[in-house]
């Protein structure tokens with residue numbers, strides 16, 4: 242363990258933007274800084290209100306291509322007694338990082354997610370997450386995130402670097418279980434249909 246932060250060590254295989262990568266551009270139609278993004282899909286484990294044991298993460302647009310989010314660790318999220326499960330914390334980072342694609346207004350999925358677990362996170366803790374997009378190269382989106390305990394400037398508990406890959410809508414329609422795809426597509430609210438798959442409304 243080097244002790245370096247994610248943003249100080251952007252050279253890990255598959256996570257380093259190529260030299261010709263561009264700076265990310267916030268879409269003109271993206272929610273304004275400070276605006277809540279809302280759940281993109283009611284059944285999403287990360288943000289959906291229809292998931293009783295989900296994270297119920299609330300993401301908010303930040304400046305540039307950045308977001309902040311909060312989630313409170315519940316008893317259903319334990320790994321060891323009284324402590325958050327590492328996979329749940331990775332999910333919180335993944336969800337926060339995924340929200341960045343809404344500001345870029347591209348449909349993208351996580352290809353690679355590398356997580357550093359820096360401190361144990363007790364049940365009842367509110368984790369303050371922050372993510373920003375570092376670079377874009379073709380379909381590849383390079384982003385980084387961290388989660389702090391108890392306050393936006395609290396001690397860092399988790400960090401992640403991620404590569405998202407832009408995909409077409411058929412990534413979901415060809416691969417998702419037909420029942421859920423049908424249900425999501427037939428919602429009369431077209432914005433909800435679009436957001437379920439993170440397509441631009």
Ligand SMILES: CCCCCCCC(=O)SCCNC(=O)CCNC(=O)[C@H](O)C(C)(C)COP(=O)(O)OP(=O)(O)OC[C@H]1O[C@@H](n2cnc3c(N)ncnc32)[C@H](O)[C@@H]1OP(=O)(O)O
Nearest residue numbers: 255256281287335336339340350351352353404406408439
């Ligand atoms: C608000 C929204 C919240 C969303 C929730 C959070 C997001 C999620 O959790 S999404 C769910 C988890 N992710 C998935 O299910 C994705 C499953 N994986 C896949 O479908 C595919 O592997 C996918 C789409 C990522 C890549 O496949 P494909 O489109 O065929 O890309 P492919 O042609 O293989 O590779 C394209 C480039 O990316 C690179 N690449 C692909 N995967 C990786 C990887 N894991 N690591 C590093 N590089 C990779 C390739 O090397 C290639 O590079 P180059 O262009 O330089 O040769």
